[in-house]
């Protein structure tokens with residue numbers, strides 16, 4: 013019985029890897045049958061899974077303690093080394109693509125296997141290696157600025173997560189001060205954050221041009237694994253959000269202001285949903301984790317097996333500790349068929365979100381790596397993956413009493429409201445990135461002002477209180493996805509549609525909803541976006557009227573609860 017903390021890390025031997033890929037490439041070229049190629053593929057899978065596991069161990073341990081010099085150095089080494097191994101991996105891929113036995117492989121592994129390769133090829137060129145290295149350095153710097161946040165607040169030094177906890181405080185003055193401290197942190201770092209972003213836009217657009225595109229955008233889409241929709245579809249989705257959800261969210265905040273007895277909701281009031289306080293977890297971190305274990309046991313036999321595996325192998329690191337990167341993620345150790353979940357609990361409803369959202373991702377990874385033959389299929393693209401996580405948040409609503417006691421209704425209302433109000437913000441983050449890459453001529457201050465305009469368009473309720481930095485658009489700086497994961501963010505909004513559909517289905521016909529959900533997890537990344545939606549009987553969010561159809565059920569629930577004044 014292995015445990016994560018005891019796993020041995022060994023720096024991969026680059027020469028050996030280069031030799032392995034070179035030899036295998038030759039062997040593929042000289043293969044005499046489809047079976048032979050397939051067995052070479054499976055052998056390579058073992059090597060590359062082992063390599064991914066080593067990479068992942070470094071990443072995890074680096075984020076667990078950003079001050080750990082050993083893993084900091086290993087992380088830098090890997091970031092610099094990986095791009096130098098890539099050409100050999102790509103040569104191997106090319107040999108498989110060009111193999112006369114390709115039809116046999118396609119029949120065995122599915123056509124998506126080659127689609128992935130196509131994408132890798134289309135998004136990589138030698139000239140981009142130094143740019144990728146420079147990019148990794150800059151995104152690392154952004155992360156370490158965030159991780160090093162030590163703001164003195166209410167008598168203690170706090171990191172960003174620690175500070176955000178006070179956005180839900182009952183005392184309006186405390187919330188206001190916490191928001192100001194948060195704003196000041198970004199304002200104090202603005203100069204460097206501007207430079208990093210400016211550099212990233214330049215570097216990424218150059219990558220796009222090196223690959224034959226006008227700018228980075230098509231490359232960003234391909235890096236997200238998108239093969240069957242483009243920026244026009246995404247733009248039409250954003251427009252549906254603007255017309256359907258923005259006015260509804262305005263109503264939610266008006267009702268919130270009324271509930272709280274305020275004239276209007278300021279930015280620092282948005283998280284304060286109820287006058288008598290938001291829902292609070294009724295136990296400490298360990299209590300939450302053990303309740304989650306019980307919950308997953310009751311939810312389904314599939315989730316029961318999964319949660320025991322995660323706990324037995326120490327694959328959950330959820331408590332907040334100094335030096336931990338302020339982030340949350342789920343990743344996979346492919347050679348061990350093991351997901352890993354990282355988070356920083358903060359004693360609010362956020363913790364429940366981690367236990368359902370990140371564990372939803374982990375559950376999907378756990379299933380896919382047991383059902384799918386090759387590593388590229390273990391993960392689905394994020395426009396699907398976030399359906400795994402967000403639907404799990406919805407499926408577990410019935411267990412809220414366990415975590416929040418008599419506050420369970422408040423948890424559910426606030427969570428569903430948040431699911432809705434998030435979408436306009438999410439599409440604004442997406443549009444912001446399109447604007448930045450399409451208009452590299454904008455100055456840093458002009459870019460930030462574009463964010464301000466997007467708040468007016470998608471978040472017309474947003475009001476700051478005498479905060480010059482936020483008023484001219486400074487809020488976007490906190491969104492690490494903009495720096496680290498270009499064009500990722502829209503996925504959360506597209507997948508909200510899938511999760512809302514699952515919510516409705518689960519209420520009406522839980523058995524079939526769960527069946528569809530398992531189909532969604534098991535298919536992993538073995539098909540394209542539209543094909544996967546079909547597998548799970550989900551509709552396409554770009555289609556006319558899709559946003560209204562997907563969100564209608566949730567909007568009705570919220571409307572009704574507001575009208576009943578149940579909460």
Ligand SMILES: [Zn+2]
Nearest residue numbers: 369373398401
């Ligand atoms: Zn997620």
